[in-house]
Amino acid sequence: MNITDNQFRKTLGLFPTGVTVVTTLNDQNEDVGITISSFTSLSLHPPQILFCLSKHSLAWPVFKTTKYFAVNILNVDQSHISDGFAKRAPILWSSIKTHRHVSSGCLLLTDALGHVICEKSSVFDGGDHDIIVGKVIDLTANPHTTPLIRQRGQYLTTMVEGELLQAMGKLK
Numbered sequence: 001m002n003i004t005d006n007q008f009r010k011t012l013g014l015f016p017t018g019v020t021v022v023t024t025l026n027d028q029n030e031d032v033g034i035t036i037s038s039f040t041s042l043s044l045h046p047p048q049i050l051f052c053l054s055k056h057s058l059a060w061p062v063f064k065t066t067k068y069f070a071v072n073i074l075n076v077d078q079s080h081i082s083d084g085f086a087k088r089a090p091i092l093w094s095s096i097k098t099h100r101h102v103s104s105g106c107l108l109l110t111d112a113l114g115h116v117i118c119e120k121s122s123v124f125d126g127g128d129h130d131i132i133v134g135k136v137i138d139l140t141a142n143p144h145t146t147p148l149i150r151q152r153g154q155y156l157t158t159m160v161e162g163e164l165l166q167a168m169g170k171l172k
Contacts, residue, residue, distance in 0.1 A: 020072055020073050063120075
């Protein structure tokens with residue numbers, strides 16, 4: 001069976017995912033960030049995570065060579081940040097509340113649900129993406145906030161609960 005790009009996106013888009021912005025510094029010490037939804041925990045012992053990054057991304061060369069990165073887990077009120085980092089346009093960092101992680105130098109989004117700061121340990125080929133593995137060196141969490149979730153190209157958590165259930169076909 002030939003699988004088209006559209007079939008693949010449409011089917012995998014059914015799976016709801018959290019939304020993150022991954023940040024790092026380039027070799028000129030400038031902040032770089034990109035929206036990533038292909039993020040997951042990998043190992044508890046040692047604590048490791050992974051995310052997948054398109055080889056066609058403008059940020060790809062930076063993440064390929066950087067030593068540290070931070071995964072900012074977005075909250076329900078940060079869809080505009082997700083949208084901003086998903087575009088190929090430059091980010092206006094001064095318009096976003098941030099602070100810097102001291103030991104890695106990575107920029108953290110202040111109001112994020114959580115932060116996972118990593119030292120890159122491996123990069124694996126994943127077709128048109130690279131799989132980037134990081135050893136977790138620090139964490140922060142704000143569990144009193146609702147996560148930003150995407151499904152079918154939409155932000156689900158920006159809907160009220162009844163609308164969310166209706167969109168999922170649970171209510172009539």
